[in-house]
Amino acid sequence: MDSLLQKENFFRDVLGSIDESLVLLDCEMRIMYMNSAAERALELESTSYIGKNFKDLDFGEYVPKIRGRLIEGVLESGKSQKGVVKKTITNKVISVNAVPIYKDNVIKGIVITGKDVTELVTIRDELDLAFALTLPDDRVKHKLKNTVEYIDQYDPESKMITITDIIPDGGYRHVVNCLKLLSSLCEEGVTQIIGINKEHLIQAIIFHDLCKVQPVLSIGDVVDPKKLFEDGKLHAFRGAEMAKKFYSLHEDVVEIIRYHHHAENELPDTFPWYLKPMFRLFCLIDGLSASITRGGGEVEFKVHHSTITVTERNNRPQYNGTWEIEIISGERTKISD
DSSP states (O other): OHHHHHHHHHHHHHHHHOSSEEEEEETTOBEEEEOHHHHHHTTOOSGGGTTSBGGGSOOGGGTTTTSTHHHHHHHHHOOOEEEEEEEOTTOOEEEEEEEEEEETTEEEEEEEEEEEOHHHHHHHHHHHHHHHHHSSOHHHHHHHHTOOEEEEEEETTTTEEEEEEEETTHHHHHHHHHHHHHHHHHHTTGGGSTTOOHHHHHHHHHHTTTTOOOOOOOTTOEEOHHHHSOOHHHHHHHHHHHHHHHHOOOHHHHHHHHHTTSOGGGSOTTSOGGGHHHHHHHHHHHHHHHHHHHHOOEEEEEEETTEEEEEEEOSSGGGOEEEEEETTTOOEEEEEO
């Protein structure tokens, strides 16, 4: 019994020491536990809230932003909701996770965690503003902001995808993530490689999906991606012509945009050799950004001379692993899964 109490006290001490707010509810939304961070955030000074319905309490600045349909929806569907961003009435930004607790395949309660991400969102907004200032005109921003991207779950047996979420400004998000990746690679010294022109890469990133067209889909749709989505080579060709005609971009930038959906062995004989290192780097950045934007992927990389070592963690297992990409020669080697 003493050992059990010691373990119980230990876990309470651990939960009480973390910065993230944590609330445990039963299946009737009655409060079973709340750690110290949650008590402070929700302005509760004692354990008198235990057993009370979560929706009935006055949570100060959080009212009514983190309650209602989010929690009820998880209890009804049995599915987790993670990374849901909510704003308090004092304009703090909170990232909320709501995860059901199961026992014998029956929902017994729900765990809610919340983290103040106001500073991170502010930094992101500042980056967005800085990016917007680099755009040539409002038409480019409008197109990117209105190019939707889809998050999906792939079934390797049927080769079908199920749409699980929609990113209304996905084109814009994708370009921002590309620029962030390029910035990190520049810090690693990638622009010291002969043939890499940073300004040309930035232009190619901004314009490469300018003529992308997406089908109209809803969450839950099950589709064949090869039949429904347009071949990327088509929007790449259109984008290259638009960039050349209306924005007078350098021919090297136009060529990268034109062929960015081609495999290297599909490039025409007229594609200049000197441009291939920058083409390879662009395609690497474009692919990693797609993983981050659409799949919640995580990437790490190191640059050594002209070799980039990339580790990717993706919700599609076939993309997981560590590769070495030799930017000048084009040699690509998988090191580990």
